[in-house]
Amino acid sequence: MSTRHAWRLARRPAGSIVADDFRFGSESIPELSDGQFLLRVRYLSLDPAQRVFISDQEQFLPPVELGAPMRGLVVGIVERSKKEGIAEGTILSGVGEWADYIVSDGTGLTELAAFPGLSLAETFGTFSLVGPTAYFGLLDIANPQSGETLVVSAAAGGVGQIVGQIGKLKGCRVIGIAGGPEKCAFVTEQLGFDACIDYKSVDVGEALDQLAPEGVDIYFEQVGGPIRNAVMERMKMFGRVSLCGIISEYNATDADTQPSFWWTIMMRRLTVRGFIFDDYRTRFPEAMENMAAWMQSGDLTTRQDIRQGLANALSSLQDLYSGRNFGKLLLEVTP
């Protein structure tokens, strides 16, 4: 094993990402130094924040440098090790690269717990990012109460599907927003949301007026743009907005021109709070234990959208920004 395949950042994208923004090819794998190991990547997680990583916008990690391997969450198996305490065969997950093999000293990687009855894709796909995001973003940021109305945008996506199901477990009335009848049927029939608004076929605001005439207590925000505006206009007194993402603006080249809603926030005494799952790292075990138990009992369904082959990383990521994923998007890199 002396070569690997990897994606490197060729330039900072302007607007939507295109093929020329990256270079995909094979490259030699350096010899392991003491303290290093070779990880064979099993799955790569494709997440909205990756568009942010390659921009020069304000963000929560340093941007990926030009020429550097593209950053992403991975899970893999240690194939060779010169690092004490890391045995061959260990399964590690965390911040890695878009590559089939990674030489690492372990920075950013931790052992992934195994849960009976859950596959590696389910465990990695759920617990590496979307699970803690949904868990803490709903429970800690929005503090849902039984009987409250919760609206979840990107409801069929990796985070949204979990948010809505936890909301149901907490006694909320849950309204999803998703694109297309297939996703909406999944959200209501498979996941048990009370309703789902297909933003591609109806006006979100009018649909909310029908489904939640008294307004919205909690909005789990992932999308930005007109959908956010429609929900914000319908927030109830003392409502909470859990600000998880703004995917419609990640590719934006315009300035900040969205309505600010300062007035609404003041008059309705709303709380708008931003968060990133990593803020809760010390409490991940709590989230994983609870979510694994719900998954094992069937109370929590997590749908994966698993693509095949590292060569498809870019096209799969592009699908995320146009809503062409259906569930948590993963790429199976090696068998």
Add this chain to the structure above:
Amino acid sequence: MSTRHAWRLARRPAGSIVADDFRFGSESIPELSDGQFLLRVRYLSLDPAQRVFISDQEQFLPPVELGAPMRGLVVGIVERSKKEGIAEGTILSGVGEWADYIVSDGTGLTELAAFPGLSLAETFGTFSLVGPTAYFGLLDIANPQSGETLVVSAAAGGVGQIVGQIGKLKGCRVIGIAGGPEKCAFVTEQLGFDACIDYKSVDVGEALDQLAPEGVDIYFEQVGGPIRNAVMERMKMFGRVSLCGIISEYNATDADTQPSFWWTIMMRRLTVRGFIFDDYRTRFPEAMENMAAWMQSGDLTTRQDIRQGLANALSSLQDLYSGRNFGKLLLEVTP
């Protein structure tokens, strides 16, 4: 006593309020019915929200109707009473009218506690609105920690002066923003703020870069517009914005065109929370007791800007929106 003087709303103002928006004159006082009393108004409180009361914007009370007496917080003395439990000579404060005499059944009025060493103007001016607003808006909404940097806009105003002094009592580094050298000197020299930015003579953003190079933990927001934008750009990770008011926009006729800062809120994990003092009514006694003790010990200074005569109500209120008040604005209606 058969006539009173009163201000009535003649039309909804467009933009800044002008004289023709109101009618001021004398009118007859009806006979008291059973359950009513006649209140002689001592002081009228002039507050930024009054511009909102006469608009058709979303607000927290029903708008003042055309032709109705203008609404305002008052303190007065019961002169005649046909209401059980309300003796002549009782001092009542609460929601009233711009008038020298008010016939009331007691709705919205409560007895004003007296505190040794505090005048009626201090007690009414501080405890009826600005005190609880400052107290809960800082302590409950923003949860200040010792060593944090607190920025207070409208720092020499009724709310701002109290916010900054409570911030100092809690160990914060407090930076005020006020208009003009006289107000700034008052804020630092009399109230003990660590610094004050005169927004009329310096760039607020540049001044903040000098005074708080590591950023702002808490922003107590009352003004909106470019000042808010400058502070928002400099919020620190996990900062809190206590959204108390947007005075620069109360007279606005434009649509919502301020930057939204959704991205900043998300990436820096900010909390933006709107509130209105009245939300804390059940906890007013706690705030009054603590603030009265601080006032009595000299730890809390409250500057009043007391104007004379009901005929000056409108011009005094107009001063509020152009920053020509200096301290909590009150009108002495009757001696």
